[in-house]
Amino acid sequence: MPGLASETIGIWVAAGSRDESAETAGSTHFLEHMLFKGTGSRDAKTIAAAFDRTGGDSNAITAKELTCYYSRCLVTDLPNITGLLVDMVSNSQLDVEEFERERGVIIEELAMSADDPGDVLFDDFDSLVFGPHSLARPVGATKDQARVLGHHTVIDHYQSTYIPPRLVIAAAGGATHEEVLEMVEDALAEAGLGSRADVWSGAGNGDAASVAKGSHLGGAARVRPEFHSGKSHTVKDIEQLGIMLGCEGLPEGDDDRFIYSVMLTMLGGGMSSRLFQSVREERGLAYAVNCVASQFTDTGTFGIYAGCTAENAQAVVDLAVSEWDRLAQETPSQFELDEIVSQLSGSMVLGLESSAARMNRLARSEIFGLPLESPMDLIERVRSVTAEDVSEMAGRLLSRPKALALVGPAAEVELP
Amino acid sequence: MPGLASETIGIWVAAGSRDESAETAGSTHFLEHMLFKGTGSRDAKTIAAAFDRTGGDSNAITAKELTCYYSRCLVTDLPNITGLLVDMVSNSQLDVEEFERERGVIIEELAMSADDPGDVLFDDFDSLVFGPHSLARPVGATKDQARVLGHHTVIDHYQSTYIPPRLVIAAAGGATHEEVLEMVEDALAEAGLGSRADVWSGAGNGDAASVAKGSHLGGAARVRPEFHSGKSHTVKDIEQLGIMLGCEGLPEGDDDRFIYSVMLTMLGGGMSSRLFQSVREERGLAYAVNCVASQFTDTGTFGIYAGCTAENAQAVVDLAVSEWDRLAQETPSQFELDEIVSQLSGSMVLGLESSAARMNRLARSEIFGLPLESPMDLIERVRSVTAEDVSEMAGRLLSRPKALALVGPAAEVELP
Numbered sequence: 001m002p003g004l005a006s007e008t009i010g011i012w013v014a015a016g017s018r019d020e021s022a023e024t025a026g027s028t029h030f031l032e033h034m035l036f037k038g039t040g041s042r043d044a045k046t047i048a049a050a051f052d053r054t055g056g057d058s059n060a061i062t063a064k065e066l067t068c069y070y071s072r073c074l075v076t077d078l079p080n081i082t083g084l085l086v087d088m089v090s091n092s093q094l095d096v097e098e099f100e101r102e103r104g105v106i107i108e109e110l111a112m113s114a115d116d117p118g119d120v121l122f123d124d125f126d127s128l129v130f131g132p133h134s135l136a137r138p139v140g141a142t143k144d145q146a147r148v149l150g151h152h153t154v155i156d157h158y159q160s161t162y163i164p165p166r167l168v169i170a171a172a173g174g175a176t177h178e179e180v181l182e183m184v185e186d187a188l189a190e191a192g193l194g195s196r197a198d199v200w201s202g203a204g205n206g207d208a209a210s211v212a213k214g215s216h217l218g219g220a221a222r223v224r225p226e227f228h229s230g231k232s233h234t235v236k237d238i239e240q241l242g243i244m245l246g247c248e249g250l251p252e253g254d255d256d257r258f259i260y261s262v263m264l265t266m267l268g269g270g271m272s273s274r275l276f277q278s279v280r281e282e283r284g285l286a287y288a289v290n291c292v293a294s295q296f297t298d299t300g301t302f303g304i305y306a307g308c309t310a311e312n313a314q315a316v317v318d319l320a321v322s323e324w325d326r327l328a329q330e331t332p333s334q335f336e337l338d339e340i341v342s343q344l345s346g347s348m349v350l351g352l353e354s355s356a357a358r359m360n361r362l363a364r365s366e367i368f369g370l371p372l373e374s375p376m377d378l379i380e381r382v383r384s385v386t387a388e389d390v391s392e393m394a395g396r397l398l399s400r401p402k403a404l405a406l407v408g409p410a411a412e413v414e415l416p
Numbered sequence: 417m418p419g420l421a422s423e424t425i426g427i428w429v430a431a432g433s434r435d436e437s438a439e440t441a442g443s444t445h446f447l448e449h450m451l452f453k454g455t456g457s458r459d460a461k462t463i464a465a466a467f468d469r470t471g472g473d474s475n476a477i478t479a480k481e482l483t484c485y486y487s488r489c490l491v492t493d494l495p496n497i498t499g500l501l502v503d504m505v506s507n508s509q510l511d512v513e514e515f516e517r518e519r520g521v522i523i524e525e526l527a528m529s530a531d532d533p534g535d536v537l538f539d540d541f542d543s544l545v546f547g548p549h550s551l552a553r554p555v556g557a558t559k560d561q562a563r564v565l566g567h568h569t570v571i572d573h574y575q576s577t578y579i580p581p582r583l584v585i586a587a588a589g590g591a592t593h594e595e596v597l598e599m600v601e602d603a604l605a606e607a608g609l610g611s612r613a614d615v616w617s618g619a620g621n622g623d624a625a626s627v628a629k630g631s632h633l634g635g636a637a638r639v640r641p642e643f644h645s646g647k648s649h650t651v652k653d654i655e656q657l658g659i660m661l662g663c664e665g666l667p668e669g670d671d672d673r674f675i676y677s678v679m680l681t682m683l684g685g686g687m688s689s690r691l692f693q694s695v696r697e698e699r700g701l702a703y704a705v706n707c708v709a710s711q712f713t714d715t716g717t718f719g720i721y722a723g724c725t726a727e728n729a730q731a732v733v734d735l736a737v738s739e740w741d742r743l744a745q746e747t748p749s750q751f752e753l754d755e756i757v758s759q760l761s762g763s764m765v766l767g768l769e770s771s772a773a774r775m776n777r778l779a780r781s782e783i784f785g786l787p788l789e790s791p792m793d794l795i796e797r798v799r800s801v802t803a804e805d806v807s808e809m810a811g812r813l814l815s816r817p818k819a820l821a822l823v824g825p826a827a828e829v830e831l832p
Contacts, residue, residue: 003419006766036687044697048688053755055762074762104700111655112703112723115824117531237653239527271452272464281460284520287528307528339469346471346490350422408531 001355006056007078007173008355009180010070011085012363014168015161017141018064018134018222018296025134026106026141026149027157029062030099033106034154035069036060037098039091042084044098050084053077057356062139065296066367072356075174079183086187089162099151110143117407120234121242121305122292125405128232129248129301133225168366172358224298229401231415234408241310241408244292245317245416246303247400252295253370258381259389263397264291266340266390267327268304274323275304283319285312297368302397310411317404321416328395331387345379417771422472423494423589424771425596426486427501428779430584431577433557434480434550434638434712441550442522442557442565443573445478446515449522450570451485452476453514455507458500460514466500469493473772478555481712482783488772491590495599502603505578515567526559533823536650537658537721538708541821544648545664545717549641584782588774640714645817647831650824657726657824660708661733661832662719663816668711669786674797675805679813680707682756682806683743684720690739691720699735701728713784718813726827733820737832744811747803761795 017028037044051058056073058081069088071081113119123138130136140146171180227248250260268275268291279289289306304320351357352375365372373381404415433444453460467474472489474497485504487497529535539554546552556562587596643664666676684691684707695705705722720736767773768791781788789797820831 004769006769045688045693048686048693048697049755052686052688053758053762055759055764056766072766074765077762101698101700105696105703108656108701108703108724111725115533115654115656238531240524240531270464270468272461272468277461277464280521281464282517284517285524287521287524308524309527339465342469343471346469346493348471349490350472350488353420353422 001173001358004174004355005074006072006355007075007171007175007180008070008072008359009078009082009085009169009171009173010068010359010363011089012168012170012367013067013089013162014065014166014367015067015157016063016065017137017139019161020134020137020141020157024149024153024157025137025145027153028067029140030102030106030146030149031094031154031157032060032062032067032069033102034094034099034158035088035092037102038093038095039087040093041091042087047084047088050080054081056081064135064139068363070356070359072173075179078175078180079186082180082183083187083190086184086191086193089167090188090191090193092158094151094155094158096151099154103146103149106140106146107143110138110140110146113138113140114143117236117238117240117242117307120236121244121405121407124232124234124407125244125246125303125403126294126301128230128405129228129246129403130225131228133223135225135296135299168363170359170363170366172362173355222297227299227401227403229403229415231404231406231413233406233411235410236408238408239309240307241313241406241411241413243306243308243313243316243413244303244405245320245402246292246301247397247402249293249300249302249397250295251298251300252364252368254295254300256389256393258378259385259393260293261344262337262340262382262385263327263390263393264293264302265343266332266336267291267324267394269340270343272339274327275306275320278323279306279316279319283315285316285319289316289320310409313406313411313413317413317416324394324398328391328398331391334387337385337387337390341382341385344382348375348378348382351375417589417774420590420771421490422488422771423491423587423591423596424486424488424775425494425498425501425585425587425589426484426775426779427505428584428586428783429483429505429578430481430582430783431483431573432479432481433553433555435577436550436553436557436573440565440569440573441553441561443569444483445556446518446522446562446565447510447570447573448476448478448483448485449518450510450515450574451504451508453518454509454511455503456509457507458503463500463504466496470497472497480551480555484779486772486775488589491595494591494596495602498596498599499603499606502600502607502609505583506604506607506609508574510567510571510574512567515570519562519565522556522562523559526554526556526562529554529556530559533652533654533656533658533723536652537660537821537823540648540650540823541660541662541719541819542710542717544646544821545644545662545819546641547644549639551641551712551715584779586775586779586782588778589771638713643715643817643819645819645831647820647822647829649822649827651826652824654824655725656723657729657822657827657829659722659724659729659732659829660719660821661736661818662708662717663813663818665709665716665718665813666711667714667716668780668784670711670716672805672809673711675801675809676709677760678753678756678798678801679743679806679809680709680718681759682748682752683707683740683810685756686759688755690743691722691736694739695722695732695735699731701732701735705732705736726825729822729827729829733829733832740810740814744807744814747807750803753801753803753806757798757801760798764791764794764798767791 054073054077058071470489470493474487
């Protein structure tokens with residue numbers, strides 16, 4: 001991204017909470033925390049200060065299939081930050097005293113999430129639909145699991161997972177491809193981790209302005225989960241009832257992902273979407289109502305989210321199903337389709353200005369083994385979606401078994 | 417911002433919830449919602465579609481002293497969006513049926529906020545410290561107040577407030593100053609609102625890459641609130657106790673704002689901050705712990721926020737006060753100060769890449785009558801802060817009467 005003073009760099013690990021067993025539950029997230037607690041040459045405070053000093057945005061995220069350590073900083077700070085990230089990923093000490101202290105922090109983080117009705121709703125939905133599969137578990141596991149997780153489990157996880165070919169380094173911003181490569185190589189050499197020949201599988205497959213190197217998932221043996229329909233209700237003494245109604249969605253990289261994307265946007269992707277207009281604008285029943293989709297390597301979830309009073313919950317669910325059904329039954333107009341294509345295209349072009357968004361896109365392409373298409377190619381793919389495609393997609397999803405998760409006051413709501 | 421494909425434009429109104437009386441409470445926020453419900457020439461759906469079509473980020477925000485309608489979009493969409501925003505601000509219909517329907521949406525929004533422990537804590541803190549003053553009220557008022565707010569009250573508010581000199585238009589991005597001026601003039605002409613001579617008080621005072629025009633607060637008659645010390649506890653059956661401990665802070669534009677900023681960052685502004693290191697890293701007592709500051713024209717609040725178990729609350733408060741006191745008693749090292757200066761400078765330079773951040777900065781300068789300093793000037797001002805200044809600031813705040821707001825399970829916590 002020539003002319004940009006900043007760069008976003010991320011080190012990704014193709015492992016997440018779904019790769020844990022019941023015994024190792026929570027270890028991916030715990031390990032993410034521990035990477036900030038010290039390496040052979042840096043203690044926790046040194047690591048924190050090195051990130052903060054840049055004035056940038058540095059953090060880590062653990063998800064169900066991915067872990068990522070990232071920083072957005074000035075290009076002038078990039079050599080230091082690259083060295084730091086590589087050191088954290090390759091030389092973490094996992095000190096046992098730090099480990100026990102961090103347990104308290106993680107339990108507080110899980111408690112904070114338990115007090116967020118939205119977090120609870122999304123966790124409940126996954127728990128409902130993925131049943132006994134590891135995708136059903138919250139990313140950080142439960143507080144009880146975090147309380148008993150063993151130090152050795154996290155060490156095992158680190159040693160078995162934080163190695164090529166599970167690691168991907170992606171970057172986007174003002175530095176050139178060659179500059180980033182050199183910084184990464186210097187960092188790897190400093191960490192005692194070989195040369196370019198050992199590590200790189202080839203030149204960057206990124207667009208001219210970006211770098212994404214590493215390897216695919218590395219053969220994580222994953223079992224595809226079954227989707228379970230049904231209903232759950234976590235009763236909480238709060239004001240709003242949170243509703244998530246959905247079905248199995250599309251996996252990452254599905255051939256129909258552009259159709260899916262158009263359908264999600266048309267049904268519940270903005271303030272002009274059908275759900276927003278019907279539930280909020282025409283009837284004033286909810287403040288927030290929108291579609292939510294998660295993609296995993298072999299499955300996905302599609303959901304309609306809304307928050308409303310318990311008395312209005314059945315009406316909101318009925319309206320949502322009716323809009324979903326109408327989209328399936330009646331081919332949308334070319335005008336409405338053009339509006340959505342414009343929205344998605346504009347969003348893609350605007351997204352090009354964000355080094356963080358581009359770093360993410362590069363990394364996900366690499367990890368999920370998807371072609372890295374240019375924004376113009378992506379816009380072409382969106383433009384090729386027809387109104388009939390969108391209806392067919394809505395109908396395909398509508399015919400699938402459904403799940404309904406509720407969080408909030410007691411309410412009578414039927415599973416459609 | 418030459419070369420950027422996007423622009424962020426905002427129309428600001430120098431009026432917020434503090435300008436309401438007990439009778440008109442909630443009218444500013446309600447009016448913000450109503451502006452999306454239709455003008456003389458556009459209905460609600462047309463407005464929503466016009467924003468969505470750009471693929472950008474368009475929304476509005478109501479605060480205690482400000483209201484803002486904004487959009488980030490491609491420069492090619494800017495003429496349409498400028499026309500739309502000007503139309504909304506100047507020709508809103510405030511239809512009574514739409515008004516009654518929107519009441520339901522607003523009540524749902526307030527219910528959602530009531531279920532967010534963090535929102536409740538920040539509202540409680542302001543309510544505690546500002547006592548009978550209008551700054552004490554939540555921005556959207558209470559659900560009961562929203563239930564009875566009259567249509568005529570919102571009309572009155574619109575007619576008396578949404579006029580020059582209370583309006584500021586600010587923009588930053590790929591368009592030139594002159595281009596933005598022309599778009600705004602065209603939009604004003606289309607809305608039947610006179611010519612440049614009527615509206616502009618002069619050329620933009622922004623930096624070369626930006627535009628900020630309009631006028632200062634327009635003489636809103638504001639009464640300075642007294643700060644009330646004390647303690648409040650909203651008991652909720654949740655897992656974490658949210659803690660906000662603070663005192664009166666600095667107002668917007670205070671001469672010492674750069675010292676204040678350094679102090680806030682050193683005490684609780686990042687993962688290397690003293691509070692984060694002491695409470696989280698060394699003791700594992702909390703996941704989130706940081707400083708929070710609000711600035712208003714004539715006052716401000718300073719607070720230390722933390723979330724933890726009820727049993728640890730007293731220990732966390734004691735640690736927070738002890739770190740605050742240590743900063744006041746012992747002049748920090750030049751090394752620590754240099755780290756903070758680096759952090760704040762880096763953050764400013766990185767912020768230059770965001771058209772939204774720059775639009776915000778321009779508008780706030782204009783509204784609060786502050787000089788619009790270049791990033792290099794701002795960095796110089798941060799660099800001029802001494803370690804003694806920082807200690808003095810910590811001590812000055814520490815000597816002020818304190819307030820403590822708690823939200824969560826019952827707990828014994830003393831007001832320091």
